[in-house]
Amino acid sequence: MARLELNSVGKAFGAVRCANDLSLIVEPGEIVAVFGPSGSGKTVLLRMIAGMFEPDEGDILVGGRSIIGAPPEHRGVGMAFQNFALFPHMSAQDNIASGLRAKAAGGEVTSRVNSISRLLKIEHVLGHMPRELSNGQKQRTALARALIGNPEVLLLDDPLRNVDAKLRYEMRLELPSLLRRSSAAVLYVTQDYREAMAIADRIAVLIEGRLVQVARPEEIYARPASVAVARLFGDPSINLAEVTPRAEQGALTAEVAGTRVRLESPDRQPADYGACWLGVRPDDLTVARTAGEGAIPARIVAITPMHERAVLLLRFADGIEWLAALPPDAAVGSAEDSVFVRFAPEAALLFDRASGLRIGLPPRRQAA
Template sequence: MYLEIKNLSVKLGEFHLKDINLKINEGEYVVLIGPTGSGKSVLLETIIGFYSSEEGIIKLNGNIINEIPPEDRGIGIVYQGNVLFPNMDVYENIAYGAKKKFSDEEIDEKIKKIAKKMKIEHIINRDINTLSGGEAQRTSLARTLIVEPKIILMDEPFSALDISTQEKLTSMIKVIVKEYKTTVLHVTHNFNDIWNLAEKVGVMKDGEIHQLDSVSEVFSKPKNNFVADFVGVKNIFEGCFIEKDLEKMIVQLKNGSIITSSDIGCLNRNEINLKEAENVLMAIRPENIIFSNEKFESSAKNQLKGKITEILESGPTILVSVDIDGVIFKGLLTKSSKEYLELKENKDVYISFKSLNVKILDSYNSVEH
């Protein structure tokens, strides 16, 4: 394991990082998400050594680094606002951190190489104060990469840039970190960074990592209702367990509706040993809900009838809320589908969803939002 954090706790006034455990393989790209104030930046700055831990260890490439000064840890960090020296040009800024590690000739060769990759070779002698936001951030990234850090920590590096520049930088970073085989831990609020860059994603709240897993696992199989809500599941329901076999689980909602789940991962786990009438928590992503004006024959085991209570447009998609005997289901569909079905508020409609898309959360863990 390249970066390994065990039982890490940090106290800063009233804020507390609690029992953080994190493992990142060499060359892996991991993204951290969570609400503002959840401790993402504090975790990065503890890894690099700006904060000291009360408990736990940080290991990098097999070595414990808790007591090593930040400048000797071999870790680079890139912030939202580029931290460049205003009295130096682009070349001098990139070269600054490499002076202790390489000769002038090596630095010059490396700067030419990284500047070409970052597409800033044409501004290499420019004054920092004349740079655009994208140029400044590419300069900052180049300065971090040139020293060949063991790992790069990125704290919302693209959030201050316009969308077009964000997309260009994201594409560029994806290629460069792969070529340099760089290990990255990236904090963001932008879910596009997850889709475009991450191999794993961690979800934090109140100083704790609630889930760290592959992107598909976190978004399709959240471990508790906070994670489910944060990653946009929308439909999180408590119900009573009725029965289970090797192929399905039957759950009854508080309104009496019967829901069938074929969550294979859940059904195959030995620790899922529910008793009759025991509470379980289910999650259904809104894009997995199908709308129809009439009941129809389908492979989807779950079909329910309700009344539309709200229709919200969000860019190219429509979020439709349906009241089914007091329980609100939310589904996503395109504008053209909404028009074709002639959906409107107070209209009766059928919703259906496959049992495979009903995810049973790992435990009945009701985490406050």
């Protein structure tokens, strides 16, 4: 199989830039999730690779061969769309076989349709028309059509968005092994960070047409490159406060709502920090009724039970509001109660307030 390479790819529609200097390598058998908010350019990126749009700058290579200008059928690319895009007048079997009939004999087509449908557990609906299929069956039929030609590159445009929650959860478990079995280089577009973290080997975070971080899921969650990336991962979202770190008794500290808290210091002098954003994820907060070193006084504004945890809305004395995610049986009080909030120094993230970039980030390398 072949690797997919994007080299400084750019695209604009009039004055609107949809892709800016995109560089990325996807190895055979690797799943890279392209994740970002709506309008960030994810679908445009897939369509440039598929041949629906041509980039204005840069190059796209499959197996070391440029595919710029090549017709879609000669690119070695398979694609499954968000809206399934099945032919309404064809059965599921004919939809799956449609991209293969011009390349293979009838017996081979039937054999490969049966094989891929068994793999995706849709062999019992091959004779059904699209209107007779559930959304989950339509999604699997579209995926089978994309996989049947053994493409070198597989593009999946938010394929689970229109299926129900139960099937979405099941497919998150099944898809990674299924996709790796194909040995294709996979680009998987999604707006769901949980889906990206569950399915992908690496995540490419796309914001306003730029790749702002490419890394393994656990690294992006623990060490986001910027405030913007940190806000995209986690539910509830990361807590932020404006701080100016300083050295105190040999440690790096910051003041949050009038309380001096200790931080884990990256390799730089405290005087070099300046104005920062302090970020702490709700899961990293502890809430107690008793005070202690580094405990920030707060008032519980509201408690939202969420089955596996309870989310507390906390308000500090200076009006800042943070969220804490705690076990549902944590007896910390009720609304309007006074409590104390703590977090471990290693749980704190610091971001430059002007640029939004995380402090302590290693020198930026080309995405690969």
